Amino acid sequence: MTLALRSTPPARRSAWLPALAGLAIFVLAWKAIVVVLGYPTFVLPAPELVVGRLVSAWADGTIPRHAASTLLEIGLGFGAGASSAVIVGYLLARSPLVEQVISPYLVAAQATPILALAPLLALWFGPGLTSKVVICGLIVFFPVAIATMVGIRSVDARLLELGRSLRATRRQILVTLEIPGALPSIFGGLRVGVTLAVVGAIVGEWAGAERGLGVLVNLARGSLFDTPLLFATLLTIALIGIGLYLIVVLIERALVGVR
């Protein structure tokens, strides 16, 4: 019997066309608003001005320098936050005691706006890297922990019984059944988490930092009064968000895509 192998690759070239068309419409509309309504550059710069400033700020090293710090904060914060969240999420799913003790704090921490918490954390951890990593980690923690908990709880009980009937150890059940079973849900949390990590880094930088894209936003708006640079920085932040999101999606495809 012939059996179809893996399903066809999801991203054919034509799949990019709608996205590109959407981008073209967005840029054209932007340009039209600038031309028709005649906004001055310091309020709404034209798209080509922003792109020009983006290129120059990349070329003279302004954006790369700031972006490097922000990326480092995101990487460390997301890594620490997500990995601890996966562990806690697992415990939440499997231990009613842990859930009862921890979940009120978890929800309270999530309900408190990170914007309000950031100055306090900056005070505690100083203006350096640590405070941003902590803020990133905190903001990533909740969605990943909840997604992991839901994912572990949704693992098919019939498969767990199968594992038991084959005398799988606790560890084997975790590695061969619970983690693969929960993976799609965990990745759902990671997708949300990675975009929030970008927000966390910027907010953390606003609360006090010497370098980073958040700092550059403040500089461009305030002392430099360079609105095109502000837009170029925002664009960079957005692109970082999209890029990181895509990386998570690609890893997800590699790990989960087989089913």
Added chain:
Amino acid sequence: MNDATLAANDAIPAVNDATPAATSRIELRDVAVSFPAARRDRLVALDGVNLSIAAGEIVSLIGPNGSGKSTLLRVLAGLLRPDRGEARLDGEKITGPDPRIGLVFQDPRLLPWRTTARNVSYPLELAGWPRQATEGRVRELLDRVGLRAASESAPSQLSGGMRQRAALARSMALEPSILLLDEPFSALDELTRERFDVELLRSWTRPGTTIVVVTHSVQEAIFLADRVIVLSERPGIVVADLHVPLPRPRSIDRLDEAAVSATAREIRSHLGAIAA
């Protein structure tokens, strides 16, 4: 090899040629199982089941829904501890799942993220088999159930029958000498099920395997088994233990014989008595 002696069942004096088999592999004594139900009540699934199954014997368990057939199988598989009484395997008390026993569930329970081959190799992986030995064993198992061509397919790409054959191959990975089957082919159409029953006896299982199969089909119960055990509705007890007067190897044509219809009539009368 199927000259297994009929085993004793104290509750059924009708089976008077029964002698406790010396070669008995599975022994249930007064097994009772109940589950928590609403308001401190307990639902009694099995209430004092006695049963002994000899080596190489093939036994069908039949009964109405809620007669505790699957519960009984779970006790044998070591997945469920009885509230009362005991279950023994080769004379030792069953305290948990045992590698001598292979279990096939009603649904295939394949891991959806693994290929057919990696599903079949799963028990070997858990048991820590080396890779080389695993590969050879898996190839042999897939050949036996006719799934070699589908070895790299995901379960979602297999038909219902193929999935259940993969599950069967998986249950035999560790070469269990006892196979427990919980309505293994009940989700398949009747023609496929008949064909699978024939293959199960002829080529899928190794000769000499002790088999306990739960079914709700009278025909299937007779076709497969040396003995048909009829369980009553909840709480489940053994209401009949019938010998199947059919030689082996079995073929579908023989299901028309008079002896078979007599046995079927007897099973139905026991089932009917329960329903009444």
